Amino acid sequence: MTQTTQSYYENLPRVTEFEVLADPACYAPLPDDWVVGVADIVGSTQEIARGRYKTVNTVGAAVISAQLNAAELLRLPYVFGGDGAGFAVWPEQRGAAENALDAVRRWARREFDIELRAAMVTVGEIRAAGHDIRVARYAPAEGVDYAMFSGGGVAWAEDQMKSGALRLPEDGMPDKEPDLSGLSCRWSNLEAKNGAILSLVIKPGVGVSVRAFAKVSRSVIAASDGSGRGGHPVPRQGPNFRFPPVGLSLEAHVSHGARPVWVQKLALLGANLMIWALFRFNIRLGNFSPQNYREEVGHNADFRKFDDGLKMTLDCDAEAQKRIEAVLRAAADKGLIRYGMHAQDEALMTCLVPSATDNTHMHFVDGAAGGYARAAEQLR
Structure with a gap:
């Protein structure tokens, strides 16, 4: 196979230590004929003010869900940004990717x-x-991996999109449904155990070398590791599940298809009652173990990433927050970075679950009161 085929990304090595990803040598150039897609919500600040950040996160994750399903769950690089997402596909996948992206846009509206x-x-x-x-x-x-991006290309595409220079045209066809199979929002919010949930967005300053930014990134990661878990916001034993789940209405909008939303809500109530009982009483069902699944959620969670910069959602005590802020202020004073930070009481998760009986389920973590979107506002 050539470098332009789907296998290019699949053949890249998997890095298991997050701090290693600060090293520019970990990154490989995407082939020229691959296609990058970007999406973000217009007026996300207003949506947050209305208390709809879980909805915002769901729409952002829907972009990724639709792309994975359009690619028949083949591996492709993507990144979740809270109020949007970015991804890349091989050239033969462009048509399907554009259709899926347009379908999500129509669905969100x-x-x-x-x-x-x-x-x-x-x-x-x-x-x-x-x-x-x-x-x-x-x-x-073992079961999951997440793409990390560098080089500024995704950020440039986002800026061009926001300015109107780049735009995916709508095809004028009747509304089409995106395939959002596996997208769910069932877990309860994650309360801060150490003090606060800190959302960080850190970008390199103008003209700053990748190596200089890497040095700052390593310092921030080290400063966040006071608990020994790198500020991981998901408990070791996994998140809680309550009945009815907080995301029931959102999941009904994701999955109702031709059914009225209220009918889908009733169907989901029954299904989620069974799921609640499985978790509440730790009942195994075939190959499904509630205890193992909950523990895997924490292992699989996407709470920090390199996305033409560094983004992190951390459970921090006051001392860790002071250490992080000291590193950021010193680097900003030197012009090495721009950064935004937003503290809140809880984190939330939006999930992609191709199968509940294996370990490939993915969980995107963000602050529950604006998270990455609020932190990114401070970059301006």
Whole structure:
């Protein structure tokens, strides 16, 4: 196979230690004919003010869910950003990716009255504009891995989309349903155990080398590791599940299809009552072990990432927060970084679960009161 086929990303090595990913040598250039997609919610600040950040997260995760299902769950690089997402696909997948992205945009508008900006651009076009896009695979656990991006290419595509220079056109066809199989929002919010849930967005300063930014990133990661778990916001034993789940209405909008939403809510109530009983009484069902699954959630969680910068959702005590802020202020004073930070009482998770009986389930973690979106506002 050539480098332009689907296997390119699948063949990249999986890195198991997060701090190693600060090293630019971990990243490989995506082929020129691959296609990058970006999407974000218009007016996410207003949606947060209305108390709809879980909805915002669900729409952001829906972009990824639709792409994975359109690719028949083949491996592709993607990154979750709270109020949006980015991804890349091989050239033969472009048509299916555009259709899936447009379908999510229509679905978000129809189900939630949310406008989703969307754009797609080739890697070659990104490089012609003076930027690069490099990718690595981070494997926090055996069954999952998450893409890490560097080079500024995804950030450039997002900026071009927000300015209106790049836009995925709507095809004028009747509304089509995105395939969001596996997208769920059932877990209870994660309360801060150490003091506060801290959302961080850190970007390199203008003209700062990748190695200089890597040095700052390592210092931030080290400062966050006071508890020995790197500020991991998901408890070792996994999150709690209550009945009815907090995301019941959202999941009904995700999965109702041709059914009325209220009918789907009733169906989900019955299914979630059974799930609650399994977790409450630790009942095994075939190959499904509630205890093992809950523990895997923490191992599989995506709570920190390199996305043309560094993003982290951390459970921090006051001392860890002081250490982190000291590192950030010193680096910002030198012009090495720009950063935003937002503290809140809880984190939330949005999940992609291709199968509940194996360990490939994915869990995107963000602050529950604005998280990455609030932190990113401070970059401006």
